[in-house]
Every structure is written in structure tokens, then in C-alpha cells.
Amino acid sequence: xxxxxxxxxxxxxxxxxxxxxxxxxRGTARDYFLASHSIGPVLLLMSIFGTTMTAFTLxxxxxEAFHSGIGVFGMLASWSGLVHAAVIFFVGIRLWAIGKRYxxxxxxxxxxxxxxxxxxxxLLFPILVGLVIPYLLVGLLGARGVVRSLxxxxxxxxxxxxxxxxxxxxxxxxICSVVLAYIFFGGLRGAAWAxxxxxxxxxxxxxxxxxxxxxxxxxxxxxxxxxxxxxxxxLTRGAAMSQLDFFTYWLIxxxxxxxxxxxxHWLTARSAKTFRLTVVAHPIFILIVWLPCVLIGVWAxxxxxxxxxxxxxxxxxxxxxxxxxxxxxxxxxxxxxxxAGILAAIMSSLDSQFLCLGTxxxxxxVIHYLGEDRFDDRRRIWLARAFVVAIxxxxxxxxxxEPRQVFPLGVWCFSGFTGLFPLVxxxxxxRRTTRAGAIASVLVTAAVWLWLFHQSGYGADPSYAFLxxxxxATVFAGSVVTLVGxxxxxxxxxxxxxxxxxxxxxxxxxARAGVAVPAD
Amino acid sequence: xxxxTLYLSLLILFLLHQDSWLWDDSTLLLGFLPLGLAYxxxxxxxxxxxxxxxxxxxxxxxxxxxxxxxxxxxxxxx
Numbered sequence: 058x059x060x061x062x063x064x065x066x067x068x069x070x071x072x073x074x075x076x077x078x079x080x081x082x083r084g085t086a087r088d089y090f091l092a093s094h095s096i097g098p099v100l101l102l103m104s105i106f107g108t109t110m111t112a113f114t115l116x117x118x119x120x121e122a123f124h125s126g127i128g129v130f131g132m133l134a135s136w137s138g139l140v141h142a143a144v145i146f147f148v149g150i151r152l153w154a155i156g157k158r159y160x161x162x163x164x165x166x167x168x169x170x171x172x173x174x175x176x177x178x179x180l181l182f183p184i185l186v187g188l189v190i191p192y193l194l195v196g197l198l199g200a201r202g203v204v205r206s207l208x209x210x211x212x213x214x215x216x217x218x219x220x221x222x223x224x225x226x227x228x229x230x231x232i233c234s235v236v237l238a239y240i241f242f243g244g245l246r247g248a249a250w251a252x253x254x255x256x257x258x259x260x261x262x263x264x265x266x267x268x269x270x271x272x273x274x275x276x277x278x279x280x281x282x283x284x285x286x287x288x289x290x291x292l293t294r295g296a297a298m299s300q301l302d303f304f305t306y307w308l309i310x311x312x313x314x315x316x317x318x319x320x321x322h323w324l325t326a327r328s329a330k331t332f333r334l335t336v337v338a339h340p341i342f343i344l345i346v347w348l349p350c351v352l353i354g355v356w357a358x359x360x361x362x363x364x365x366x367x368x369x370x371x372x373x374x375x376x377x378x379x380x381x382x383x384x385x386x387x388x389x390x391x392x393x394x395x396x397a398g399i400l401a402a403i404m405s406s407l408d409s410q411f412l413c414l415g416t417x418x419x420x421x422x423v424i425h426y427l428g429e430d431r432f433d434d435r436r437r438i439w440l441a442r443a444f445v446v447a448i449x450x451x452x453x454x455x456x457x458x459e460p461r462q463v464f465p466l467g468v469w470c471f472s473g474f475t476g477l478f479p480l481v482x483x484x485x486x487x488r489r490t491t492r493a494g495a496i497a498s499v500l501v502t503a504a505v506w507l508w509l510f511h512q513s514g515y516g517a518d519p520s521y522a523f524l525x526x527x528x529x530a531t532v533f534a535g536s537v538v539t540l541v542g543x544x545x546x547x548x549x550x551x552x553x554x555x556x557x558x559x560x561x562x563x564x565x566x567x568a569r570a571g572v573a574v575p576a577d
Numbered sequence: 578x579x580x581x582t583l584y585l586s587l588l589i590l591f592l593l594h595q596d597s598w599l600w601d602d603s604t605l606l607l608g609f610l611p612l613g614l615a616y617x618x619x620x621x622x623x624x625x626x627x628x629x630x631x632x633x634x635x636x637x638x639x640x641x642x643x644x645x646x647x648x649x650x651x652x653x654x655x
Contacts, residue, residue, distance in 0.1 A: 277609035
């Protein structure tokens with residue numbers, strides 16, 4: 058019951074934070090969607106980091122380390138540190154500049170202009186929405202699993218079918234309602250502030266829980282030595298993964314370049330320099346969050362209770378490893394605190410995703426097709442709010458279906474976004490990219506992704522590989538080859554478009570603008 | 578430090594991720610950290626250092642100017 062009270066108090070605090078954020082709301086659509094481009098370095102770092110860390114990070118990484126050992130850190134964490142930071146540096150800053158100059162709010166607005174194609178927007182819209190919704194489900198499924206594990210026995214008579222735990226339908230409903238409460242009123246500014254608060258909570262609670270669990274297992278050395286004796290294979294990569302699998306995982310974090318919610322966060326930055334702290338600190342933040350999770354997952358394979366039974370029984374449901382370690386090895390108070398931390402990590406992604414889908418439906422569909430003049434700021438905001446509510450309801454209803462294991466579902470979702478990465482990269486750096494190349498690349502990405510997803514039993518086979526590699530490698534290769542091949546075979550973009558997006562703001566222009574250019 | 582040197586360093590760091598030589602090494606660093614895990618923890622730190630150098634020595638100054646609309650007359654006349 059203590060855990061439940063702490064988690065409930067945390068959720069109430071978030072609703073209160075949403076109320077505070079609402080007082081800073083300027084009442085304009087630009088403020089609702091992009092916080093009026095006013096977010097500074099610390100908030101940008103925390104909000105982007107919080108947004109990219111989800112159930113996939115905490116619950117999924119611990120579970121994966123439990124099943125396959127330390128390799129998960131190199132596969133996802135250290136790759137993410139490098140690739141995320143590089144993508145933010147090479148893509149994020151450029152998109153911020155383009156978005157700020159031309160007033161874009163969504164990716165689709167940018168792609169429509171860049172490739173002079175309304176059809177490309179029409180094609181991308183369902184794909185992006187279709188990829189974000191599973192990503193949302195990953196968060197909700199993870200959150201429900203954590204609440205259930207941490208509240209077993211809290212209501213023995215009320216919820217008999219779940220051994221007294223808060224049932225998934227109820228925890229999902231509460232989580233969706235809380236997220237909705239603070240983004241409904243505060244928009245992206247509310248999400249940025251909430252993400253910052255939530256990032257602090259999940260980082261601190263993770264560190265505290267890690268220290269307490271290590272202490273309960275007899276210290277860092279004793280905990281690892283126990284694994285060395287009982288499950289030594291978990292301390293190496295061995296046969297748990299192939300070298301090729303390990304290498305091709307670098308493609309997964311490329312997905313950040315095409316996440317619509319991250320695009321929206323990039324646009325909130327006050328200036329280009331605001332990104333500096335994010336690109337430098339992001340890899341360190343990943344280290345701080347992932348290392349404890351992976352170690353806890355590995356320790357869980359050999360952790361025993363005083364009666365000799367395993368802390369995490371082999372029959373434990375997937376994605377409950379972290380919750381079980383916390384519940385059985387720490388105090389109820391700390392259990393509640395870590396439960397709040399896990400919810401924080403999950404909700405800090407859900408909020409941005411809900412909001413970005415509402416933003417896309419409002420701007421890319423309704424306003425785009427019915428005409429900008431028909432909607433003043435007030436109507437745009439209420440339209441976005443209505444869409445956000447609808448999306449939350451749909452996601453909640455979808456989450457009531459039978460859940461799959463979090464990790465593979467997330468990987469499939471990220472693979473789709475990675476397949477679209479060549480499009481955004483080429484749109485910034487390759488003048489010769491054409492409309493036909495872009496459309497063909499998106500179509501091939503979707504077709505290859507769907508075929509491979511089908512082959513894997515719709516994610517049921519978590520170890521599915523194609524040609525011995527992660528499916529993402531094939532999706533990515535198909536996307537690149539099509540984009541380059543079709544672009545070279547078709548007519549180059551118009552001079553007007555090239556000048557609009559590629560005008561070199563070269564040294565002469567920079568000199569006139571009084572900007573110091575570093576020597577090459 | 579030249580921009581090209583930093584980009585080359587990024588490529589080298591990318592390649593160094595594939596630490597095949599530690600694949601089956603279960604040696605514990607500091608008595609608790611498997612070597613394969615310690616390597617990748619340090620890899621994150623190295624990434625942060627390299628990103629700091631990129632952010633200070635190879636910053637895309639032109640992005641700020643572009644966002645502010647500070648382009649030459651030809652573009653402005655569009």
C-alpha cells in the first residue's frame with residue numbers, strides 16, 4: 058500500500074505541475090505547439106532526454122539484461138549515446154534552423170515544402186502516426202506492468218483476479234488521465250517542464266534504488282561475484298548475440314532523427330547554441346540511467362532471497378524483473394519511489410507523443426486541407442486539445458488488448474523510423490534528392506518493414522533476423538538504395554526550392570551577418 | 578582543431594564500438610564491473626568528450642544565421 062500511496066502522490070504532483078505550467082501559457086498556438094521557441098539549454102536537455110527514455114529504457118533494458126546479459130548496454134546504450142548525440146548535432150540543429158525560419162510545426166510541413174509535394178505529406182502522415190502509436194503502447198504496457206508488480210496484495214478483496222494488485226485497465230486509465238491533464242492545458246511547455254521534473258525523478262530514484270539493491274545483495278562485488286558463480290555467461294556477450302547483430306544495432310538509435318515528437322522538441326529551442334548542452338551531456342545521461350538498469354538485470358539472474366529462492370523466478374512475466382528486484386530487496390517506501398521513477402520515465406515520453414499526434418492531426422490534416430484562414434489561434438489550440446483527447450482514448454483502448462513483450466515491440470517501431478532516416482538526412486545534405494526519390498524511398502521502407510514484420514510473426518519472434526542481421530539493416534538499405542537510385546534517375550528539384558533550403562549562408566553571407574566562422 | 582579531424586575522430590569512435598576482443602572476457606574491473614560493460618561505459622564518456630570538441634570547435638554557426646533569415650540579397654528577394 059505504501060508504494061501505491063507514493064506513486065499516487067507523485068501523479069498528483071504532476072497534475073499540480075500542469076496547473077502551474079498553465080499559468081505561463083501565452084494563449085497562442087505557437088506557444089501551445091512549440092513553447093514559443095523559448096526553451097533554454099537545461100530544459101531542452103532534460104526534455105529531449107526524458108522523451109527518448111521510456112519503458113524501453115528502464116523496464117526493457119533490465120529485462121533484456123536478465124535474459125541475455127551485459128551486451129544490451131553496448132547494443133543500445135552506448136550506441137544511443139553516440140548516434141543520438143551525432144543526429145542532434147548534424148540533423149537536429151539544421152532542422153531547428155529551417156523550422157524556425159519558415160515557421161514549421163511538424164515534420165510533414167517541412168517535407169511537403171522541401172519536396173514540393175502534397176502527396177508525400179499524405180503518404181508520410183499515416184506511416185508516422187502508425188509508428189508512434191505502437192511506441193505509445195510500449196510505454197503504457199510497461200507502466201501497467203510496473204504498477205501491477207509493485208501493488209500486489211494492496212487490495213486483496215477488491216481486485217482478486219490480480220492478486221490484489223491494481224489491474225492494468227485501471228493503472229492505464231489513471232496514467233493516461235494524468236498525462237492528459239498536464240498537456241491539455243500547458244501544451245509543449247507543460248510537457249517540457251513535466252519532462253524535466255520527471256527526468257530528475259527517474260534518474261535520482263534509479264541511483265538510490267541501485268545503491269540499496271547493491272547493498273542488499275552484499276555490495277557491488279558480492280552481487281557480481283554471485284553472477285560469476287551461477288550465471289557467468291551473463292557477464293559476457295558470448296552466444297547471447299552475434300557480432301553482426303551487435304554492430305547493426307547502431308541503426309536503431311538513428312530513429313531519433315525521424316521521431317515526430319523529438320522534431321517538435323527540437324523546434325522549441327531558443328537558439329542553435331541551446332543545443333550545445335544536449336549534445337554533450339546526452340551520452341553521459343544515458344550512461345547514468347542505463348548502467349544501473351543493466352547491472353540490476355544481470356544481478357537478478359543470481360539474486361537469492363534468504364530462504365534460497367530466486368528473487369526473480371524463471372516463471373516471472375516479462376518486463377517485471379526490475380519491479381521484482383525493487384519490491385523484494387528494498388523497503389516499500391523505496392519501492393514506491395522507484396515505481397514513481399519508472400512511471401516518470403514512461404510518462405515523459407507519452408506526453409510528447411500524445412501532443413505531437415494532436416499537433417499533426419491539427420496542422421497536417423485539418424488546417425492544411427481546410428485552410429489556415431479558417432482557424433484563429435484559439436480554435437487551433439482547442440482543435441489540438443480535442444485531437445489529443447481522442448488519441449489518448451484510442452491508445453488506452455488499444456492497450457487493453459493482449460500485451461506483447463515490451464522490448465521487441467519497441468525495436469520494430471524504431472526500425473520503421475530508422476528506415477525513414479535517410480529521407481531526412483538527404484533532405485538536408487543532398488541537393489539532388491528528388492520528390493520521386495523521396496516518395497519511392499518511403500514506399501519501399503513501408504513495404505520492406507511490413508514484409509519483415511509479417512515474417513517475424515508480427516513481433517512474436519523477438520530473435521527474428523534477416524540474412525543474419527537485425528531487420529532494421531534491410532529496411533535501412535532498401536530505403537537508401539531507393540532514395541539514391543530514383544533521385545539520380547529523376548528530375549532535380551527546382552532552383553527555387555534549392556535556394557530556399559540550401560542557400561549556403563556561406564562565408565560571405567555569414568561575414569555580412571557578422572557571424573564568426575571557424576576555420577576548416 | 579580542424580573540422581575534418583573531428584569528423585574523422587567520430588568515424589574512429591564509431592568503429593571502436595565493435596570491441597570484439599572483449600566479447601568473451603569476464604574479467605571484473607574494480608571487482609564488480611565486467612570488462613565488456615566497463616568498456617562501453619567509458620565509450621559513453623569518450624562520446625561526450627568528442628561531442629564537446631565538436632560543439633566548441635566545429636559548431637554550425639551558419640544555422641543561427643539561417644534561422645534568423647540572414648542570407649544574401651538573392652535569397653531575400655525570393
